[in-house]
Amino acid sequence: MNKAFVREPEDDGRAFCPRCGNLGVPVGGAALDTHIPPESRAKMLDAAWFCGFYRCDVAYFNLFGGVVLAEELKGPVYPHDANAPICACFGLTYDDVVADVDEGTPRRIREVVARQKVGEAECHALAADGRSCLGALQELYMRLKSQG
Numbered sequence: 001m002n003k004a005f006v007r008e009p010e011d012d013g014r015a016f017c018p019r020c021g022n023l024g025v026p027v028g029g030a031a032l033d034t035h036i037p038p039e040s041r042a043k044m045l046d047a048a049w050f051c052g053f054y055r056c057d058v059a060y061f062n063l064f065g066g067v068v069l070a071e072e073l074k075g076p077v078y079p080h081d082a083n084a085p086i087c088a089c090f091g092l093t094y095d096d097v098v099a100d101v102d103e104g105t106p107r108r109i110r111e112v113v114a115r116q117k118v119g120e121a122e123c124h125a126l127a128a129d130g131r132s133c134l135g136a137l138q139e140l141y142m143r144l145k146s147q148g
């Protein structure tokens, strides 16, 4: 492993993808268990970073040179696969957001908000990056809407 190619984590815990250099999202063991098949799971301990750059091959990486590619995962994950659900908990896809934009009201996204509020979401375990998808959904909605 070329040491010069691996950036050390910043003091605040930030780490950058060894392949594309994007800022990674820290992910806990629950999400790793969900997405990484047993044969690859040992490459990551209970902490890794998710690379959310859609053109990057890397899904997870750690600070010890361990890398799990998106194609190694149990199934396709967004944004590495644009057809995979954006919302891992309730299955909302890109097409659902397009449908919301077409209807002129974010009905499907609001439903995700409502279900998250009552505690039905399991983002920490189900989402590839271990986080709520609401930011990504809202961003996509606004972007598609502005494209008219």
Ligand SMILES: [Zn+2]
Pocket: 017, 018, 019, 020, 021, 022, 051, 052, 053, 056, 057, 058
């Ligand atoms: Zn990357």
